[in-house]
Amino acid sequence: MYDSKAVRKQYASVFANLLQLDTDSLVSKHDIASELFMNQGITFTVYDNDEGIERIFPFDIIPRIITGTEWQQIEQGIAQRLKALNLFLKDVYNEQQIIRDHIIPASLIASCPHYKREVFGIKVPYDIYVHISGIDLIRGNDGVLYVLEDNLRTPSGVSYMLENREVTKRIFPDMLASNNVRRISHYPVLLHEILLELASTQVSNPRVVLLTPGIYNSAYYEHSFLARQMGIDLVEGRDLLVDNHKVYMKTTKGLEQVHVIYRRLDDEYLDPLVFMKNSVLGVPGLIGAYRKGNVAIVNALGNGVADDKAVYAYVPAMIKYYLNEDPILQNVPTYQLSNPEAMHYVFENYRNMVIKNTNQSGGYGMVMGNTISEKEWLRAKVIIENNPRNYIAQPIVQLSTVPCFINGNIEPRHVDLRPYALYGPKGIKLVPGGLTRVALKAGSLVVNSSQGGGSKDTWIVDE
């Protein structure tokens, strides 16, 4: 909110507005917001003693502001990165030119658990693999935006982005109106259009469904929210069946063919005939229908190879290789621990490093060098040495902070930003906004909701 001297320009009007409110009215706005989330059932489920408890995702009432100019850079940077990642996926599941040209080592791909040999050679509609992505960005203490992580499988959180805005409309209506904040509410419409466009052109009235693991999934709220916003059926695996390489859903009238599936189910669970044999969430025969081109699956299968944390280090090289451009958004420097020299360097300097497991997300399996105890570090070190391919290290970036309303005071907290990009036959589109995740604990750099993070409404304002 502040630069070295004064309140930043884009925050001036919000700051002036907030000055007019006393602590009590801010507290009451905070309470209203929490109540709105609870009543609407915008909750995620935490499991404790076999009993599911519903919690709201903590929401901070003070919006985060990003200027139009900054946004332009984000937009272009993400579009560029997505284009390259998409070309990479097409390449790696077909000709594998990038490996032959020794840009990316074959061993890295071969050892990636998310590389799915089962979908090698499958042609996907319009050569688009990453229809929906949530690329995480952070701002370092040098003021530069970095890409922290590419989420190209089933990124979640978009419903929070939309609901956060709706709640802000209720608690700060005048502030929102007077700031020229760009609109985000058309996200479901854009998504629906893309899903419809992916159906075979020979079908005049394609049927699109959203495949959910079911009511016990922690993101079930988001699944039902998106299905409702798009007016499509929310289905579970048991609602679908495959007959003669076509996918049908079981309705009260009989079977009806499904043309496009927006799945919120991981690759491994999709088809027990191809992947995990004991998965009851998936649909037997689905991959066969996909291979035949009778059904489009969004996002494509096997995308995990492109958002693998070890492959991440090669994304700038991919941009150069496929697009012959310099990356607009920088990577955080990344050390592959499979490289002995890098491992040595990281172990020497572990206090300034964060070490991440390449196969886990949600902040699990992560070592923060600045807070870990000596004893824990020795234990972690052994685990890492046993399987260095599964680990990367990055210097700890001091995430930027924004003002938050915490326990009656305005305090700085670290944040990241996840803008949502949609890639359809007509190109890449970003809704101007995103999910700002906040590390609610003072000083903490971990923003994941499963690790005590919250979120904020994110405004893109034109100066």
Add this chain to the structure above:
Amino acid sequence: MLSRIADSLFWLNRYMERTQSILRVIRSHYIISLDKDAIGSTTWRPILEIFAQLTDSEITQIEAKPDIVLQKILTESTNPNSIKTIVARARENARGVQNHITKELWEAVNSMYHLTNKPYLNQKLSGPEALEVVDQLMRQSVLYAGIADITMPRGMGWDFMKLGKYLERSMETIVITDKQCQLFGYDMQQESDITKWRFLLMSLAGYEVYLKTYQTFRHNNNILHQMLLNEHYPHSVIFSLTRINRYLRDVIKDNESNEKLALIRTFGRLYSKVNYMDPERLETMDSRAFFKELRNELLVFHNQLEKVFFSY
């Protein structure tokens, strides 16, 4: 409509109907049991026999302890037919179809669920406030029915909800009436005092209707008439079957399965059996056998309905 969605809507409404019916029975029994021996049974045995799935000796142990019985039927989570379990199941079904029911309806189920999980309920049930708890639950359950009626759009989903409701209601009427007849030893020719029938009538919200409709003293025949054939009484079997007939016609129109004709025939037979009964000879028929037959045929109908619409 997805079969799973239809199934969930059907069961959501069925469970909520069952909740209301159990609460009404409990309430009537609780009040009437304060007058000793007014209903042919001094204890909660018949209620436990209908709703609790206990062995004979287990019933003997608790039948005279109203607080334990109330906990068993209302709040015990190990009883598969307690209000707490049934409401939890209704909510489970509602959660799975959240985008097919209105927000208000979801909130009605959700708040009833939270009410049944309040830790203070058991304590209240064992004291003088027991009836207050039952009333509170009852209010929530009729609120649900009202909200469903006011906010839910009509169409396929609504038809399945109604099928669930009326199938459940006809079943409850048959089971509860049968239990009452059993207490009289199925001897419908003997003369019974109207006060002996009061529990049945109050449990099915029919006492006032009865007094206003039937002016003769052939109570046994009249009661059976009201429970089976009175078209203006919303808990009579014929009332429910007439509605099932209507909603079934609506949902079956577009269905293309082979079992559809068998379903229509089964229901037709069941409907005619009740519709063309001789109202003058109700008290002389073998009521035990008749109720049993009716129940079995309803079960067959339900199984076929599942096969045609819900098999997924």
